[in-house]
Amino acid sequence: MTSGARRRARVTVIRMSDIPAAPVIVADEPGTFPHGVLAERHPAIVRQVREAFPYGPARHRALDALLAECAEGVVAPLPADAHDRERWRAWGMDTYTGRSWFDVPWLWSESFFYRRLLDAVGYFGPGPWQGVDPFRPSKRAELDSPATDEELAALDDLAGRPEDEQALALLHGSLWGNRADLGFRLSAEGAGRSAAVSALVADDSERLWPLLGASSAATLCLVADNAGRELVPDLLLIAHLLAHGRIRRAVLHLKPYPYYVSDATTADLVDAVRRLTGAGGAAAAYGRDLWAALGDGRLALRTHPFSCAPLPYADMPDDLRADFAAATVTVVKGDLNYRRLVGDRYWPPTTPFADLTRYFPGPVAALRTLKSDVITGLDAGTEAALTAAEGQRWRTAGTHALIQVRT
């Protein structure tokens, strides 16, 4: 048994309600996926950001210091004058300060890395780089790519199909759009479009449709993940559901600041809607509908600070809980949100998704391509077949996906 398998198999005796808790994922073991993210991907992200802007010496020095700290040092706290220092203290900063980046929960260290990177580039200011998204060039390049043109042109054919076929195609567009994750592409092999096998390891979509259409008064909450080629299909799905009266209202949760390279912020939403309106054909009609829905409140935006928290959704604050509770269904997009939804732990893969999401204040659906070790809700046969065919690679390669629903 490999050490990773041993770790996955080990179930602690700690109990959270009636579910035995599994080990929290930590990036301390060379050769594991999380270790590779901290050891290789984070330095690559710093290099990419450094090359994308003509930063001055102060910013270069800050980036050098962050690189050195991540490689050899220990977690340093946010500066004393950071606007969100108290928030991060409440999110565990005092507990993890002084410890190796590799020895603290992986979810926490990744999240804090992005917060510290924004500090290094002066995002929170004051100063000339205040508010300049360090990931904007790569997000824009993707949105403006010929691949996006092709996807938008395909909407012209879709427009002639029956409504339920359109809805299914747009749901799958939103699901597989989750592969368009720029951080993941920095180090993933075989995550290109050609490998997009239709490989759903779980598909509860039959339980999702009744929630999206049972009543024309429905509210959909969609917790977005990546900008560009993921956000565009998310928006198309929302526009379709609104236009066909499957929902009356949608609430879209975006990130309050740049995060995990390509996560969608309000600026990215604006870029995506403008990309649609400027595209012509059916895409432009979707874009105009979205613009109108934003204008009259049928599509509302949220940028809650907890969207960038290094914590599971089980710890969400009351105002966010109330927002989700008011929705007919909340659709949670992507790998990171999945980790936060079920807890970033080495769960036995057959642990029921419904048990782990019972705390969630309403029906919830996860749409995710598999890009980290966390997995729940598989039947034993599916897990055995995946492992027999691929070893453990199916967990992290981004070639498999799931739709899981808890009503």
Ligand SMILES: O=P(O)(O)OC[C@H]1O[C@](O)(CO)[C@@H](O)[C@@H]1O
């Ligand atoms: O954009 P997504 O689907 O949330 O994926 C981001 C994922 O990339 C990673 O950084 C590594 O795969 C994970 O931490 C995270 O779950």
